[in-house]
Amino acid sequence: xxxxxxxxxxxxxxxxxxxxxxxxxxxxxxxxxxxxxxxxxxxxxxxxxxxxxxxxxxxxxxxxxxxxxxxxxxxxxxxxxxxxxxxxxxxxxxxxxxxxxxxxxxxxxxxxxxxxxxxxxxxxxxxxxxxxxxxxxxxxxxxxxxxxxxxxxxxxxxxxxxxxxxxxxxxxxxxxxxxxxxxxxxxxxxxxxxxxxxxxxxxxxxxxxxxxxxxxxxxxxxxxxxxxxxxxxxxxxxxxxxxxxxxxxxxxxxxxxxxxxxxxxxxxxxxxxxxxxxxxxxxxxxxxxxxxxxxxxxxxxxxxxxxxxxxxxxxxxxxxxxxxxxxxxxxxxxxxxxxxxxxxxxx
Amino acid sequence: xxxxxxxxxxxxxxxxxxxxxxxxxxxxxxxxxxxxxxxxxxxxxxxxxxxxxxxxxxxxxxxxxxxxxxxxxxxxxxxxxxxxxxxxxxxxxxxxxxxxxxxxxxxxxxxxxxxxxxxxxxxxxxxxxxxxxxxxxxxxxxxxxxxxxxxxxxxxxxxxxxxxxxxxxxxxxxxxxxxxxxxxxxxxxxxxxxxxxxxxxxxxxxxxxxxxxxxxxxxxxxxxxxxxxxxxxxxxxxxxxxxxxxxxxxxxxxxxxxxxxxxxxxxxxxxxxxxxxxxxxxxxxx
Numbered sequence: 001x002x003x004x005x006x007x008x009x010x011x012x013x014x015x016x017x018x019x020x021x022x023x024x025x026x027x028x029x030x031x032x033x034x035x036x037x038x039x040x041x042x043x044x045x046x047x048x049x050x051x052x053x054x055x056x057x058x059x060x061x062x063x064x065x066x067x068x069x070x071x072x073x074x075x076x077x078x079x080x081x082x083x084x085x086x087x088x089x090x091x092x093x094x095x096x097x098x099x100x101x102x103x104x105x106x107x108x109x110x111x112x113x114x115x116x117x118x119x120x121x122x123x124x125x126x127x128x129x130x131x132x133x134x135x136x137x138x139x140x141x142x143x144x145x146x147x148x149x150x151x152x153x154x155x156x157x158x159x160x161x162x163x164x165x166x167x168x169x170x171x172x173x174x175x176x177x178x179x180x181x182x183x184x185x186x187x188x189x190x191x192x193x194x195x196x197x198x199x200x201x202x203x204x205x206x207x208x209x210x211x212x213x214x215x216x217x218x219x220x221x222x223x224x225x226x227x228x229x230x231x232x233x234x235x236x237x238x239x240x241x242x243x244x245x246x247x248x249x250x251x252x253x254x255x256x257x258x259x260x261x262x263x264x265x266x267x268x269x270x271x272x273x274x275x276x277x278x279x280x281x282x283x284x285x286x287x288x289x290x291x292x293x294x295x296x297x298x299x300x301x302x303x304x305x306x307x308x309x310x311x312x313x314x315x316x317x318x319x320x321x322x323x324x325x326x327x328x329x330x331x332x333x334x335x336x337x338x339x340x341x342x343x344x345x346x347x
Numbered sequence: 348x349x350x351x352x353x354x355x356x357x358x359x360x361x362x363x364x365x366x367x368x369x370x371x372x373x374x375x376x377x378x379x380x381x382x383x384x385x386x387x388x389x390x391x392x393x394x395x396x397x398x399x400x401x402x403x404x405x406x407x408x409x410x411x412x413x414x415x416x417x418x419x420x421x422x423x424x425x426x427x428x429x430x431x432x433x434x435x436x437x438x439x440x441x442x443x444x445x446x447x448x449x450x451x452x453x454x455x456x457x458x459x460x461x462x463x464x465x466x467x468x469x470x471x472x473x474x475x476x477x478x479x480x481x482x483x484x485x486x487x488x489x490x491x492x493x494x495x496x497x498x499x500x501x502x503x504x505x506x507x508x509x510x511x512x513x514x515x516x517x518x519x520x521x522x523x524x525x526x527x528x529x530x531x532x533x534x535x536x537x538x539x540x541x542x543x544x545x546x547x548x549x550x551x552x553x554x555x556x557x558x559x560x561x562x563x564x565x566x567x568x569x570x571x572x573x574x575x576x577x578x579x580x581x582x583x584x585x586x587x588x589x590x591x592x593x594x595x596x597x598x599x600x601x602x603x604x605x606x607x608x609x610x611x612x613x614x615x616x617x618x619x620x621x622x623x624x625x626x627x628x629x630x631x632x633x
Contacts (some may be wrong), residue, residue, distance in 0.1 A: 173444070175450070175451075175485070329437075329442060330481070332545070333541045333544045337544060337549060
């Protein structure tokens with residue numbers, strides 16, 4: 001098939017969609033849903049000067065460039081909060097991985113968003129709007145049978161991805177078939193590529209479950225997506241999953257997941273990334289209200305021996321550095337702990 | 348990583364022997380990989396570790412014919428004296444990581460599935476073998492320990508590395524008299540802690556222990572101390588018996604049926620070649 005929009009730059013968060021499926025456009029903006037693919041034209045360059053391509057490289061944007069991105073909401077305290085709404089007069093590029101919507105809040109340190117003129121919703125050959133949800137992994141048909149180690153954090157940039165990546169690599173070196181998964185967040189290739197580099201046997205994120213971003217998605221959709229990812233990992237032969245949950249404990253979707261008994265019952269262990277000892281203490285207390293006690297603390301605080309000791313004394317939970325998580329023996333110990341917990345729960 | 352075929356395949360389905368040289372940060376590890384013509388997928392690869400004489404060639408020569416005949420991949424590393432002066436210990440130097448990297452490389456090169464292995468070690472190699480197995484019991488199918496000089500007992504009666512106890516410090520006093528952290532003690536406690544968590548999995552392993560029935564000499568290579576002599580015995584033979592008994596007892600304490608067999612190789616002192624010739628090789632490859 002030929003590509004109807006050969007000049008358009010398709011974004012990373014739509015990487016499961018074959019651009020040659022695009023056949024036309026509509027302008028029924030009132031019907032736009034999260035995940036609908038939008039063809040747009042760059043009006044002005046702001047915060048995001050580059051778009052992340054499905055190939056894993058960023059492409060510099062210029063005014064006049066055609067881009068194909070899904071409509072989506074975004075929650076990123078250090079960048080933007082935005083909603084999945086398309087204003088025909090102009091919309092905002094909310095994320096470099098590909099997310100178009102309407103910005104409602106901006107971190108004071110960030111530029112205005114890159115502006116995009118929406119040209120239409122992209123249709124397939126049958127005249128149906130192409131939506132990321134229709135291109136996700138198959139819905140899970142089996143139950144989760146592998147242990148899941150979830151990585152939570154106090155906030156963005158607290159060290160969650162560093163921890164998830166280090167643990168995935170440590171487990172892989174210890175001989176585990178690891179599914180490195182990101183359960184929530186905004187589609188971007190940075191974390192995904194970091195996961196791939198660990199040597200994990202299977203790597204996927206929520207975009208593989210059909211969501212360009214998870215902000216404002218209902219709990220049942222989040223849960224279905226996470227289950228699809230974990231089952232896909234185990235179908236690929238994985239015997240353990242490392243699941244990163246984006247943002248901090250108070251973020252809307254993270255809080256909803258933590259409060260959900262079904263989600264918590266899926267987890268065999270939690271690692272909590274925090275920036276300092278006070279954050280560790282507050283975070284552990286917050287998790288305790290959800291009946292979760294982390295196996296270990298990690299994150300930025302682990303860079304400081306003093307902060308580490310403060311956190312250990314105040315929470316009674318061990319603190320693991322990135323080097324610890326990279327150590328196959330340490331990773332194997334954690335895997336043994338979570339496997340035992342899973343076996344006990346199943347018994 | 349360097350891969351050199353020692354003997355090129357002259358025809359299809361001939362056994363092939365490769366040498367691997369792995370460079371791990373600032374240390375190198377060499378290994379010989381014997382790949383049978385027809386790999387039996389039900390037969391885990393045998394990773395065979397030499398002792399402090401580092402005679403990997405003797406290990407290869409003894410095991411290769413039997414392994415190749417039964418379709419078993421044989422992996423024989425050689426820890427150089429220069430890079431691995433104390434390869435048998437897991438502490439500051441991490442021979443366990445080197446072995447993991449070797450196993451991953453062997454699998455990635457298509458020389459067999461190394462997720463589960465049979466692990467054999469002779470003398471110092473047996474020391475490394477059982478310490479490796481305590482950290483990664485999930486990687487072991489059968490653990491073959493031959494004539495180890497001493498053991499890490501699978502209980503907390505003695506401090507690591509003779510046992511899995513905390514020893515001096517008991518988790519709180521991990522500083523030297525001058526106030527600086529006692530890094531060796533901290534490291535020992537960390538390793539012991541890692542092993543303690545996995546003890547049940549370790550005790551479920553199939554243990555096959557071998558020692559010459561004349562391996563009673565207190566030769567210079569044998570570690571000797573009052574505590575060790577009292578806890579494990581004065582000779583390798585006595586210590587092998589102690590270890591076999593201890594593994595069985597500890598398994599039974601936690602309701603695990605022990606699978607431990609001790610074979611005393613007749614007419615042998617502390618010599619790999621003699622033990623191999625006297626039947627140890629066939630016992631390992633049975």
